[in-house]
Amino acid sequence: LACRDNRVIGFGRRAWRIGADDPRRAVHGLKVGLALALVSVFYYTRPLYDGVGGAAMWAVLTVVVVFEYTVGGCVYKGLNRAIATASAAVVALGVHWIASKSGDKLEPFIRSGSVFLLAATATFSRFIPAVKARFDYGVTIFILTYSLVAVSGYRVGALVAMTQQRVSTIAIGVSICVATCALICPVWAGQELHRATARNMDKLAAAVESIVDDYFSSSSKPSPSTPPASSSGSAAANAIEGYIRCVLNSKASEDAQANLARWEPPHGRFGFRHPYAQYRNVGAAMRHCAYCVEALAACVRSATQPPAAPPGHASRRNGHLGGACTQVAALCGRVLREASGSVAAMATSGALDLAVAEMGDAVRELQDDLRALPPSTLLMLDEAAQLFTVTSLLI
Amino acid sequence: LACRDNRVIGFGRRAWRIGADDPRRAVHGLKVGLALALVSVFYYTRPLYDGVGGAAMWAVLTVVVVFEYTVGGCVYKGLNRAIATASAAVVALGVHWIASKSGDKLEPFIRSGSVFLLAATATFSRFIPAVKARFDYGVTIFILTYSLVAVSGYRVGALVAMTQQRVSTIAIGVSICVATCALICPVWAGQELHRATARNMDKLAAAVESIVDDYFSSSSKPSPSTPPASSSGSAAANAIEGYIRCVLNSKASEDAQANLARWEPPHGRFGFRHPYAQYRNVGAAMRHCAYCVEALAACVRSATQPPAAPPGHASRRNGHLGGACTQVAALCGRVLREASGSVAAMATSGALDLAVAEMGDAVRELQDDLRALPPSTLLMLDEAAQLFTVTSLLI
Numbered sequence: 001l002a003c004r005d006n007r008v009i010g011f012g013r014r015a016w017r018i019g020a021d022d023p024r025r026a027v028h029g030l031k032v033g034l035a036l037a038l039v040s041v042f043y044y045t046r047p048l049y050d051g052v053g054g055a056a057m058w059a060v061l062t063v064v065v066v067f068e069y070t071v072g073g074c075v076y077k078g079l080n081r082a083i084a085t086a087s088a089a090v091v092a093l094g095v096h097w098i099a100s101k102s103g104d105k106l107e108p109f110i111r112s113g114s115v116f117l118l119a120a121t122a123t124f125s126r127f128i129p130a131v132k133a134r135f136d137y138g139v140t141i142f143i144l145t146y147s148l149v150a151v152s153g154y155r156v157g158a159l160v161a162m163t164q165q166r167v168s169t170i171a172i173g174v175s176i177c178v179a180t181c182a183l184i185c186p187v188w189a190g191q192e193l194h195r196a197t198a199r200n201m202d203k204l205a206a207a208v209e210s211i212v213d214d215y216f217s218s219s220s221k222p223s224p225s226t227p228p229a230s231s232s233g234s235a236a237a238n239a240i241e242g243y244i245r246c247v248l249n250s251k252a253s254e255d256a257q258a259n260l261a262r263w264e265p266p267h268g269r270f271g272f273r274h275p276y277a278q279y280r281n282v283g284a285a286m287r288h289c290a291y292c293v294e295a296l297a298a299c300v301r302s303a304t305q306p307p308a309a310p311p312g313h314a315s316r317r318n319g320h321l322g323g324a325c326t327q328v329a330a331l332c333g334r335v336l337r338e339a340s341g342s343v344a345a346m347a348t349s350g351a352l353d354l355a356v357a358e359m360g361d362a363v364r365e366l367q368d369d370l371r372a373l374p375p376s377t378l379l380m381l382d383e384a385a386q387l388f389t390v391t392s393l394l395i
Numbered sequence: 396l397a398c399r400d401n402r403v404i405g406f407g408r409r410a411w412r413i414g415a416d417d418p419r420r421a422v423h424g425l426k427v428g429l430a431l432a433l434v435s436v437f438y439y440t441r442p443l444y445d446g447v448g449g450a451a452m453w454a455v456l457t458v459v460v461v462f463e464y465t466v467g468g469c470v471y472k473g474l475n476r477a478i479a480t481a482s483a484a485v486v487a488l489g490v491h492w493i494a495s496k497s498g499d500k501l502e503p504f505i506r507s508g509s510v511f512l513l514a515a516t517a518t519f520s521r522f523i524p525a526v527k528a529r530f531d532y533g534v535t536i537f538i539l540t541y542s543l544v545a546v547s548g549y550r551v552g553a554l555v556a557m558t559q560q561r562v563s564t565i566a567i568g569v570s571i572c573v574a575t576c577a578l579i580c581p582v583w584a585g586q587e588l589h590r591a592t593a594r595n596m597d598k599l600a601a602a603v604e605s606i607v608d609d610y611f612s613s614s615s616k617p618s619p620s621t622p623p624a625s626s627s628g629s630a631a632a633n634a635i636e637g638y639i640r641c642v643l644n645s646k647a648s649e650d651a652q653a654n655l656a657r658w659e660p661p662h663g664r665f666g667f668r669h670p671y672a673q674y675r676n677v678g679a680a681m682r683h684c685a686y687c688v689e690a691l692a693a694c695v696r697s698a699t700q701p702p703a704a705p706p707g708h709a710s711r712r713n714g715h716l717g718g719a720c721t722q723v724a725a726l727c728g729r730v731l732r733e734a735s736g737s738v739a740a741m742a743t744s745g746a747l748d749l750a751v752a753e754m755g756d757a758v759r760e761l762q763d764d765l766r767a768l769p770p771s772t773l774l775m776l777d778e779a780a781q782l783f784t785v786t787s788l789l790i
Contacts, residue, residue, distance in 0.1 A: 018522050029519035032538075033511035040510060040546040044503040057543060064514075064539040108439040115435060116428035119459075124424035127413050143427075144459040148452060151435040248686075252647035291643075291686045 027185050028069055035063050035180040039173065055165040062173025067181065072189035072260030074181040078174035079263070080138030085170050088142045089163045091118075092149035096159060099150075111154060115147045133259055182265075190261035193254065193279050200250060200286055203243040210240055247290040254283045422580050423464055430458050430575040434568065450560040457568025462576065467584035467655030469576040473569035474658070475533030480565050483537045484558045486513075487544035491554060494545075506549060510542045528654055577660075585656035588649065588674050595645060595681055598638040605635055642685040649678045 019026045042056045066077045099110045122139050125131050131139065145166075153159045261276045414421040437451045461472045494505040517534050520526050526534065540561075548554045656671045 015520070015523055019519065025522045026519055029515040029517075032518040033513075033515035036514045036538075036542050037507045037511045040503075040507045040542070043546050043549050044507075057547060060542050060546060061539060064535065064542065067518075108435075112432045112435045112439075116432045118428075119431045120424040120428035122424075123427040123462075124414065124421055125410070127420045128410055140459065143431075144456060147431050147435070147455050147459065151438050151455060152452060154438050248682075249646055251644055287643075 024185065024187055025069075028187070031180050031184055032064075032067050034184070035067055035176055036060065038176055038180070039063050042172075055162070055169045058166050058169040059173035059176070062170050063177050066174060066177045070187050070189035070192065070257070070260055071178075071182050072257075072262070072264040074178055075265070076260055076263040077137050078178050080135060081141050082167075082171055082174050084135075084138040084141040085145045086167055088145035089149055089167055092146045092153070093160065093163060095150050096153040099153070108154065111150050115150055118146055119143050188261075188264060189257045190264055190276060193257040193261055193276065196250065196254070196257075197279055197282055197286075200247045200283075204247055204286060204290060207240045207243045244290055247286055250283060251287065254280060419580065419582055420464075423582070426575050426579055427458075427462050429579070430462060430571055431455065433571055433575070434458050437567075450557070450564045453561050453564040454568035454571070457565050458572050461569060461572045464582055465584035465587065465652070465655055466573075466577050466581050467652075467657070467659040469573055470660075471655055471658040472532050473573050475530060476536050477562075477566055477569050479530075479533040479536040480540045481562055483540035484544055484562055487541045487548070488555065488558065490545050491548040494548070503549065506545050510545055513541055514538050583656075583659060584652045585659055585671060588652040588656055588671065591645065591649070591652075592674055592677055592681075595642045595678075599642055599681060599685060602635045602638045639685055642681055645678060646682065649675060 039056075039059050042059060062081065066074060066081055068074045068077060095111070095114050099107050099114075102110055122143050126136055126139050149159065149163055258276045258280050434451075434454050437454060457476065461469060461476055463469045463472060490506070490509050494502050494509075497505055517538050521531055521534050544554065544558055653671045653675050
């Protein structure tokens, strides 16, 4: 029992930390509650309830299903739901008219046959990437509404009135959702994407700097037998690993956010046709850069771990090369930081051009000096240059 | 208009290719249609309709929403939906009893207040990773059912009968879904995961072999000015790039499939407690390996593209090193292929041990020879060894 208590307390603590890390999550929960409370007013006030009747249920259903964390997600689902319901209702009423004109024997077959055909086609269309990215939810709702209206037409009399009521309640639900989501502490998918991009650049910069620093500072010590220092070193290394991992695994969330951000109305400094697709390109370049950094980190790890490295190699890398490399890494980090700053400020900065030029000079200097160094460093700089190109495209 | 026709034809052709690439997708569409047609029988047959009444709508709704491509997804959603509906109904009936006992004035506030509180808490709980991975859908349905029952209790008389009917129709919908999904050409998430893992290993093997082959075969030609050959070469390089990209971007789909595979009943050679989590570890090791291959590919690209490489370097790499490197790469590819084969067959193979031992020998030979070679190759072999370790854990 005590063990169970402990687990409950631990769970509570974790939940608290999640809320404390990002209070917007707790706010999101409150917003959902508020939207539902608003919708439930339709049940309590007599004139409103008389207007929509039992179909008020659909407003509640819509609020629960459509409410999303970001405004983009909410608008995407809301629009998809409203449009899909309306279009499916129109199609279904047409089929209903045909079915009711045919004989009693034929009627169920026409209804079920049309449901079968449309559902199969629509489900298959969800595998097409273009449909998947924009209308995945809409297709589900289309199937849902179509089959409900077409099939229940067999039993329900006033189908047109029922459908109309349903569409209007869904519209009410969607507008309550979008209003609550966008007016009270909105979370914009575009802004999230923007911040994540700048943050990832900073993380990469920190990773590059610390890895190269580590490599040369550890090799300047005389012997590889320094176990007491390794614990703090490995903690820092783990943090760096985490940074790189975070950049590497950013693809899925980035794609999802870019998809949702397209649905958002203009807000803040994000215009109507903000180039969200460019963020994906920058993200891809950053991941490319992160692969190189990861490979570099692995190089450093394999070079520092086994003491099998020839002593001549170790001493050689302390000389002129070490200084040049550290300088290149520092400049590379600076370029990334400048790029992150200019992305965050949405402006080209002269300092960025300057930093890139300096880095180019340092790279050329280094290239003159070294042939024996791992080519990964050069490579990484190539990538940084490529990243810069894409970034400048964005701005 | 002709342009529009062309677009329609192009769209149709793409859709056809998607279906032809994987006929199971078309079959999935047909299955959804079939399940809906089965459910619609509840409307047509008088005794069945009398049994469930207007609540038959909920069975249709359940089928549309719960039906998923893989069996795991279907079972996950079905169980979540059924359990969440039942538990939410019980809680809501309790609150309904309390609310109906309180005064007329207080009643709406108790109902809406409880909806607000529960919805806010439940929505917040979806941010907790453990809940998100297993019960994300269930929490949504819990909120939905709870607010429907609690709020509509204000107007509807026979709430208990209504709730009971709803739960039973949802159970009917879920069982139709799971039966159709699992009995007719089932698509198992576990099997998909298994195949994807083996396929990705094969892709990595092909990538490693072809990159190193390319590097040494292109450098054995006297000059870097071979534009006619570069077109076919770049096509092959693009294919390899695609392979690596595919492995690198596999994380999201792998995680999702491992999550869903947990819900699947035992099938084929996949037992009840098949170690799906291990697939994730293997996947992570493979991605790690892919980073190295990607870095290696970039190295090769930067080395072959600019003719600025010193001639001495180019001639040196054709000698003994070239042969040794190609051999190591070939062995590394063989190890990966053996590992893929043994994963596919779910058995340890003696050939794998042999191949790893041979590769180890070749690496040692190479290490003796080279100091000037990019360390990435060594690194990659380390990774392959690590991959092997994880794989052997799995079997």
